[in-house]
Amino acid sequence: MARACLQTVKYLMFAFNLLFWLGGCGVLGVGIWLAATQGSFATLSSSFPSLSAANLLIITGAFVMAIGFVGCLGAIKENKCLLLTFFLLLLLVFLLEATIAILFFAYTDKFRCCGVSNYTDWFEVYNATRVPDSCCLEFSESCGLHTPGTWWKAPCYETVKVWLQENLLAVGIFGLCTALVQILGLTFAMTMYCQVVKADTYCA
Numbered sequence: 001m002a003r004a005c006l007q008t009v010k011y012l013m014f015a016f017n018l019l020f021w022l023g024g025c026g027v028l029g030v031g032i033w034l035a036a037t038q039g040s041f042a043t044l045s046s047s048f049p050s051l052s053a054a055n056l057l058i059i060t061g062a063f064v065m066a067i068g069f070v071g072c073l074g075a076i077k078e079n080k081c082l083l084l085t086f087f088l089l090l091l092l093v094f095l096l097e098a099t100i101a102i103l104f105f106a107y108t109d110k111f112r113c114c115g116v117s118n119y120t121d122w123f124e125v126y127n128a129t130r131v132p133d134s135c136c137l138e139f140s141e142s143c144g145l146h147t148p149g150t151w152w153k154a155p156c157y158e159t160v161k162v163w164l165q166e167n168l169l170a171v172g173i174f175g176l177c178t179a180l181v182q183i184l185g186l187t188f189a190m191t192m193y194c195q196v197v198k199a200d201t202y203c204a
Contacts, residue, residue, distance in 0.1 A: 009195055013075040013188040017086075020185065021068025028061025060096060067093060071189065078196050087189040094182050113156040119148065 034054035074082030114135035115121035122131040136143035
């Protein structure tokens with residue numbers, strides 16, 4: 001009975017991780033597309049031009065693919081170490097996704113805003129009269145060093161708040177689906193880990 005339960009969880013977890021791996025491929029693909037077509041998209045800091053939404057998506061996609069592979073391998077091999085590693089890495093993915101979402105909403109020029117309350121918030125960060133290039137009305141290299149007349153004036157907090165209110169249903173559905181997928185993966189991993197431990201104990 002325990003063996004049959006283990007086999008069921010094994011194949012369910014393999015299927016889940018295969019979908020997880022394919023999802024990572026999709027995220028990686030979007031990141032590569034953004035890097036190729038919009039290299040300056042959502043640049044977070046002029047000091048670190050490589051820190052952009054595109055590169056973060058590429059890193060996340062590759063990380064998710066690696067985790068999906070570890071999950072598939074752990075399920076097929078019924079390896080406790082790999083299953084536990086998958087469980088811990090999946091928690092890290094959730095935190096990484098949350099961080100990327102926050103950074104994206106805070107910095108992307110989609111919202112046409114600058115700073116939490118206004119563009120002067122960045123003066124303390126840089127300790128100078130400048131803002132990130134994503135705050136510019138027309139993006140260009142080092143445009144954040146220009147005069148305030150070339151920057152967005154709207155505060156990002158209020159802008160994002162309004163956007164979230166207007167898209168509350170879509171954001172809620174996306175957040176719920178993401179949370180359910182994460183919870184499902186964690187549940188599969190821990191259930192199979194426990195089943196492998198039980199099977200090993202039974203065989204011993």
